[in-house]
Amino acid sequence: MQVTIDKNSGYCFGVEFAIKMAEDEMESGDRLYCLGDIVHNDMEVNRLSNQGLVVIDRENLKELKDCKVLIRAHGEPPETYKLAIENNIELIDASCPVVLKLQHRVKTAFDKIEKKEGQIVIYGKKGHAEVIGLTGQTMEKAIVVMEDEDLEKIDFSRPVTLFSQTTKSTKGFYALKAKIEERMAEANQSLEEVDFTANDSICRQVSNREPQLTRFANENDVIIFVAGKKSSNGRALYQVCKGENPRSYFVENESEIAPSWFGSEDKVGICGATSTPMWLMEQVMAYINSLDQPVAQA
Numbered sequence: 001m002q003v004t005i006d007k008n009s010g011y012c013f014g015v016e017f018a019i020k021m022a023e024d025e026m027e028s029g030d031r032l033y034c035l036g037d038i039v040h041n042d043m044e045v046n047r048l049s050n051q052g053l054v055v056i057d058r059e060n061l062k063e064l065k066d067c068k069v070l071i072r073a074h075g076e077p078p079e080t081y082k083l084a085i086e087n088n089i090e091l092i093d094a095s096c097p098v099v100l101k102l103q104h105r106v107k108t109a110f111d112k113i114e115k116k117e118g119q120i121v122i123y124g125k126k127g128h129a130e131v132i133g134l135t136g137q138t139m140e141k142a143i144v145v146m147e148d149e150d151l152e153k154i155d156f157s158r159p160v161t162l163f164s165q166t167t168k169s170t171k172g173f174y175a176l177k178a179k180i181e182e183r184m185a186e187a188n189q190s191l192e193e194v195d196f197t198a199n200d201s202i203c204r205q206v207s208n209r210e211p212q213l214t215r216f217a218n219e220n221d222v223i224i225f226v227a228g229k230k231s232s233n234g235r236a237l238y239q240v241c242k243g244e245n246p247r248s249y250f251v252e253n254e255s256e257i258a259p260s261w262f263g264s265e266d267k268v269g270i271c272g273a274t275s276t277p278m279w280l281m282e283q284v285m286a287y288i289n290s291l292d293q294p295v296a297q298a
Helices: 013-026 042-050 059-061 078-086 096-114 129-138 146-152 170-188 210-221 232-244 278-291
Strands: 001-005 032-035 052-056 067-069 090-093 119-123 143-144 160-166 197-198 220-227 250-251 266-270
Touching: 001 278, 013 032, 013 042, 013 090, 013 096, 032 232, 042 052, 059 078, 078 090, 078 129, 096 119, 096 129, 096 160, 119 129, 119 170, 143 146, 146 170, 160 170, 170 197, 170 220, 170 232, 210 232, 210 266, 220 232, 232 250, 232 266, 266 278
Parallel strands: 001 266, 032 052, 032 067, 067 090, 119 143, 119 160, 160 197, 220 250, 220 266
Antiparallel strands: none
16 A cells, blocks of 8 residues: 655644644643633644643633633634633633634624624634634624524625635635525615625635645545544545545544555545644554554464
8 A cells, every 4th residue: 555644734823833832831830721622633632631731611711810821723702811811811822813813804894884784794613612702703793604594694684794714615605605695686686785795714724725635635545534523624624535535534543444445556645634633644644554564474
């Protein structure tokens, strides 16, 4: 077998930056809390937990005082910063610059569209950490849309400004944009009668991986896609691989790999999400290579 790792896979710069900040802070010896899993990958969360990173939720945060808390790449709503000041919490802010810029754009658009009784719509997963940060810029008035049935929450006779969670599919965003345009045109006889602004706010480090993975999936006989089960980016990118190569398999680590997936002459490609560490893909590669070794005779 020939086994290769996709050179474009692995951490985006936002996740890499957050993990580096966590590791640097933990070197000081002070206890470091992290608001939510630092990355949607249990293997990496466990590795950092063994180094001393303590994962907490928002309820835990309310009880903490006089300590250090890391804000991960997903960003946080304004309430988190307010609470930190009240409880004398030092925030180690590892929010991704792309997410922070989007938060500012959403806040600016919300302030503007409120005056016209309009609506902010966010294409994303309700409850996702990044989406919580984005809706927090709108006093929780933003409408989060993921499925077609979510469109019923929108009043198509009123202005709409659309944004996207940075890790969503570009294809999905433009499909949603078209559906909103169609519904607004129906409700108003023509689209010109009401304001509709669509902002493609998907991170290009994420969106560029779709065409890259398309090529990679076609270059190999078998694709092993490595990602955490909680990663929405992982599920989206895996579907890109599966759509191109039916012999694509989603695994969290090497223990989920079946030797029957491979033939002795197969070209095997290993790839992953923006939340998949390179060390984990290398671990998977080592395991697959071990399957190709002859068994020693007793």
